[in-house]
Amino acid sequence: MDLSKKIREIxxxxxxxxxxxxxTTLLQDKEAFTYMVDTLAAQLKDLNVDxxxxxxxxxxxxxVPVAYxxxxxxxxxxxxxxxxxxxxxYEYELEYGKDALEIHRDAIQPGQKVAxxxxxxxxxxxxxxxxxxxxxxxxxxxxxxxxxxLAFLKGRExxxxxxxxxxxxxxx
Ligand SMILES: O=P(O)(O)OC[C@H]1O[C@H](OP(=O)(O)OP(=O)(O)O)[C@H](O)[C@@H]1O
Ligand SMILES: Nc1ncnc2[nH]cnc12
Numbered sequence: 393m394d395l396s397k398k399i400r401e402i403x404x405x406x407x408x409x410x411x412x413x414x415x416t417t418l419l420q421d422k423e424a425f426t427y428m429v430d431t432l433a434a435q436l437k438d439l440n441v442d443x444x445x446x447x448x449x450x451x452x453x454x455x456v457p458v459a460y461x462x463x464x465x466x467x468x469x470x471x472x473x474x475x476x477x478x479x480x481x482y483e484y485e486l487e488y489g490k491d492a493l494e495i496h497r498d499a500i501q502p503g504q505k506v507a508x509x510x511x512x513x514x515x516x517x518x519x520x521x522x523x524x525x526x527x528x529x530x531x532x533x534x535x536x537x538x539x540x541x542l543a544f545l546k547g548r549e550x551x552x553x554x555x556x557x558x559x560x561x562x563x564x
Pocket of ligand 2 (some may be wrong): 399514542
């Protein structure tokens with residue numbers, strides 16, 4: 393199935409110059425949604441993944457059904473101030489200013505095998521921060537899987553130490 397046909401492109405959202413990849417049109421299509429989850433799950437077979445980590449919020453939508461399908465647990469990585477128990481925070485630079493992500497300190501045990509799943513790889517900042525959080529807790533990032541890659545933003549270069557797979561690549 394060609395999943396790229398199910399993704400809607402919205403020009404100049406949320407800002408002028410951005411061509412936004414809207415995955416809601418894929419998610420609402422039952423065959424496409426099933427195919428996406430099954431394909432991502434198949435990429436993880438044989439890796440003995442204990443935990444799928446998904447960054448807020450589209451990483452929850454894509455990561456949770458894959459975790460269920462492969463029989464792994466799910467751990468959310470959230471934007472600051474959302475998680476109620478003791479957290480670890482990772483701050484990272486944006487083009488202008490800083491951003492941060494948080495994970496519960498007890499969410500991952502040392503030595504657990506972890507896959508990160510998100511909808512889209514742009515600059516790679518979100519998922520690199522997510523990988524750093526997992527590693528700070530002693531987890532091993534065995535795979536990073538995306539539905540979409542915006543190759544022209546070169547996020548893969550930031551993730552060169554990891555096993556990265558994507559289902560749909562946009563070159564411009
Ligand atoms: O590779 P990067 O440059 O880090 O960008 C990719 C991230 O940006 C989007 O999330 P966003 O922060 O817009 O949050 P949302 O999922 O809540 O919409 C997307 O879902 C990825 O997580
Ligand atoms: N072009 C884009 N479309 C959808 N989500 C994004 N996150 C970062 N860039 C994006």
